[in-house]
Amino acid sequence: MVPFPAKERLGKLHQLMSQEGLDFCVLAGPENMNYFSCFQAITYTRPIRFVVGGDETHLIVPALEEEHAASAAADAFHVYYEHPPKAVECPSAFAILKNILAKKANPVVGVEYGVITLGNAQMLESWGCRLVNISPALTQMRAIKDEYEKDCIREAGRLCRYAMGVSLKHARPGITELEFEQYGTTALYDLISGEDYPYVFSSPTCFTPSGVERTNMPHVFSGLRKFQEGDMVIHVRKPAINGCHGELERTFFVGKPKPEAERAFKAMVEAQMAVLDAIRPGVVAKEMDALARRVLEKYGLGEYAIHRVGHGQGLGRHEEPFLIFDSDLVLQEGMVFTVEPGIYIPHVGGFRHSDTLILTAGGYENTTDFGRTMEELTFA
Numbered sequence: 001m002v003p004f005p006a007k008e009r010l011g012k013l014h015q016l017m018s019q020e021g022l023d024f025c026v027l028a029g030p031e032n033m034n035y036f037s038c039f040q041a042i043t044y045t046r047p048i049r050f051v052v053g054g055d056e057t058h059l060i061v062p063a064l065e066e067e068h069a070a071s072a073a074a075d076a077f078h079v080y081y082e083h084p085p086k087a088v089e090c091p092s093a094f095a096i097l098k099n100i101l102a103k104k105a106n107p108v109v110g111v112e113y114g115v116i117t118l119g120n121a122q123m124l125e126s127w128g129c130r131l132v133n134i135s136p137a138l139t140q141m142r143a144i145k146d147e148y149e150k151d152c153i154r155e156a157g158r159l160c161r162y163a164m165g166v167s168l169k170h171a172r173p174g175i176t177e178l179e180f181e182q183y184g185t186t187a188l189y190d191l192i193s194g195e196d197y198p199y200v201f202s203s204p205t206c207f208t209p210s211g212v213e214r215t216n217m218p219h220v221f222s223g224l225r226k227f228q229e230g231d232m233v234i235h236v237r238k239p240a241i242n243g244c245h246g247e248l249e250r251t252f253f254v255g256k257p258k259p260e261a262e263r264a265f266k267a268m269v270e271a272q273m274a275v276l277d278a279i280r281p282g283v284v285a286k287e288m289d290a291l292a293r294r295v296l297e298k299y300g301l302g303e304y305a306i307h308r309v310g311h312g313q314g315l316g317r318h319e320e321p322f323l324i325f326d327s328d329l330v331l332q333e334g335m336v337f338t339v340e341p342g343i344y345i346p347h348v349g350g351f352r353h354s355d356t357l358i359l360t361a362g363g364y365e366n367t368t369d370f371g372r373t374m375e376e377l378t379f380a
Contacts, residue, residue, distance in 0.1 A: 001198040002151040004038045004242075006073035009146070013052055016110075016137050023107035025052040025134060026097065026124070029115040031243075031315040032138055039072035040202065040243050041065055046082070047093040050074070051100050060096050098127055110134035139320045144334040149244050149314055150358055153336060155199055156246030157356055157367025160237040163188045163206070164248055164370055171379035173229050173254055177208040177222035180235075188239065203240035205317070208233060215251075215350030218307065218342060229255040232265070232349045243315050247338050248368035249354035252377035260348050262374065267299040268351040269372055271341040275309060275323075276355070279339065280363045285327035292341035293325075304343040313338055313356050335359045 013036060017025060026049055027033050033050040034040045037059055041048060048065070051058040059074035063081045070077070078096045081087045091099070101107055106128045111121065113133040124131060145153070167184030185204055192201045208222045209215050210233040227233065231254045238247050251265060271292040279288055289309040296302045310323035313336045321329050323337055331337075336359070342352030353372050357364040371377060 002148045004073065005146055005148050006036070006038065009036050010052070010057065010073075012141055014054075016134065016141070017052070017054075020110065020132055020134070020137075021108055022110045022132060022134075023054070023104045024101055025110040026050075026101075026116075027052070027112065028120070029112050031319070032112060032115075032142075034243050034315055035138075035142060037072045037074055038242075039069055039074075041068070047080075049093070049097055051097065053100070053103070058100055060093055062093070094123065101127060101129060106130065108132060112138065142314060142319070143312060143321055144332060145314060145336050145358065146334075148242075149336075150334075152199065152241040152244035153246060153313065153356065153358065154365075154367050156239050156241045156244060157248070159188055159191070159201075159239045159241070160246045160248035160356075160368050161370050162191060163237050163239070164235065164250060167208075167235060168250075168252065168377075168379070171227070171233070171252060171254055173227050173231075176224050176226050177210055177233075178224065180227070180233075181206050181208050181222055184237070199241045200243075201239065201241060202243050203238070203245070205238040205240070205245075206236055208235045209350070210234075210254075212347065212349045216344045216346065218344065218350065218352070227254045230257060230261075231255070232257060232261055232351065234350060234352055236354075238317060245313055245315075245317050246368060247313060247317075247340075247354050247356045248370060249340060249352055250370060250372065250377060251351045251353060252379060253374075254379055257374075257378070258348075260345075261351075263299070264301065264343060264345055264348055264351050265374060267296055267301050268341060268343055269353065269374075271295040271305075271309075272339055272353050272355075272372070275339045275341065276357075276366075279331070279337070279357065279359070281331055281333045281335075281359050281361065283331050285321060285323050285329040285331060286325055288323045288339075289325045289327075296341065296343060301343050301345065304345045305341060306344060307342060309341045310338045312336060331359060333359050333361050 046062040049060040163184035166187040308324035312319040340354030344350040
C-alpha cells in the first residue's frame with residue numbers, strides 16, 4: 001500500500017498560495033479536505049474546516065469527531081462543542097476560524113466558490129478577508145492522480161470485478177434486485193475482513209435496476225423487483241478504498257433478449273469500444289464524446305444518449321474533468337476516467353457498460369476490465 005502523500009500534496013497547495021498571493025486557504029469541501037488531510041467524516045452537517053496557513057495546518061472539528069480526527073494529517077486540531085457547559089464556555093467553530101485568520105491583518109483567503117455558502121463568504125468578508133476562488137485550481141490539481149490514488153483506485157477496481165463476478169453467478173428469473181446484489185456484497189465483505197487487509201474500505205455503493213422501465217432510469221436504487229425472463233439488467237459496482245472510488249457497470253440479460261434489445265446492446269458496446277480504442281493522453285475530451293455518439297447515430301439511436309460519455313473518478317464518485325461534448329480539455333497521463341456511453345430507449349430499455357481507466361503514457365490501464373459481450377453477459 002502506498003503511503004498517504006501529505007507533504008507532496010501540501011507542497012502543491014503552498015505553491016498555489018504563493019502564486020496567488022494567499023495568506024490562508026479555508027477548505028470546506030469534503031473531498032478537498034480529504035485530499036489534503038486524509039480526514040473523511042460520514043456527515044458534514046456540522047462545520048468542519050481544514051485551514052492552511054503559511055507554516056501550519058489546522059483541522060476544526062466537532063467534539064464527536066475528535067478521536068476520529070486525531071489520525072488526520074494536520075499540525076493543529078481544534079475542537080468545538082454542542083453540549084453544555086462546554087458549548088457555552090468554549091469557542092464555536094467559526095470563532096475558532098476567526099482566531100486563526102486573525103493572525104494576519106486583512107488576509108487574502110482562498111476558498112471554494114462551488115462549496116462555500118453565501119452566508120459564510122459574507123462572514124469571512126466581514127472579518128476583513130479578501131476572498132479568492134481556488135476551486136478551478138484544486139480541480140486541476142486533483143485531476144492528475146498521484147501514486148496513492150492510483151493504488152487505491154486499482155484496489156477498488158479489483159473489488160468491483162470480484163463482486164460483479166460473484167453476483168452474476170446468481171443471475172436468474174425470480175431473484176430480486178437486492179438479493180442479487182447481496183451475493184457480491186457479502187463476498188466483498190468477506191474478502192476485506194481479513195486482519196491483514198491493508199486498506200480502509202469506505203463505501204460499498206451498488207445498484208441494480210432491472211427491466212425496461214427501471215433500466216431507463218440511469219441512477220435508481222435497487223428494490224424488490226424480481227428478474228423476469230428476457231430482462232435487461234444494469235448492475236453497478238462503485239466501492240471506495242480510502243475514499244477513492246472504482247466504477248464497473250455491466251448490462252446483462254436474464255434469458256434470451258428481444259431483437260430490439262439485442263441491437264441496442266450491440267450499439268452500446270460498439271460505442272464504448274470505439275472510445276476504448278481511441279482514448280489516450282493527447283486526445284481532446286469532446287472528441288471522445290463525439291466518437292461514441294457517431295456510433296450510436298449510425299444505429300439511429302443517437303437521441304437516446306442523454307448523458308456525457310464519461311467522468312473523472314477519484315475521491316468523488318463523479319468529479320471533473322468530464323468527457324463531454326463541449327470540453328476542450330486535452331487528456332493527460334495520470335487522469336482517471338470512466339467510459340460509459342449509455343442509451344435509454346422508451347419501451348425497449350436502458351443499456352450501459354462502464355469501466356474505470358487510469359491514463360498512462362502508452363494509453364491506459366483498465367482497472368475494471370470484465371466481460372462485455374452478449375455471450376458473456378446472457379444468463380439462462
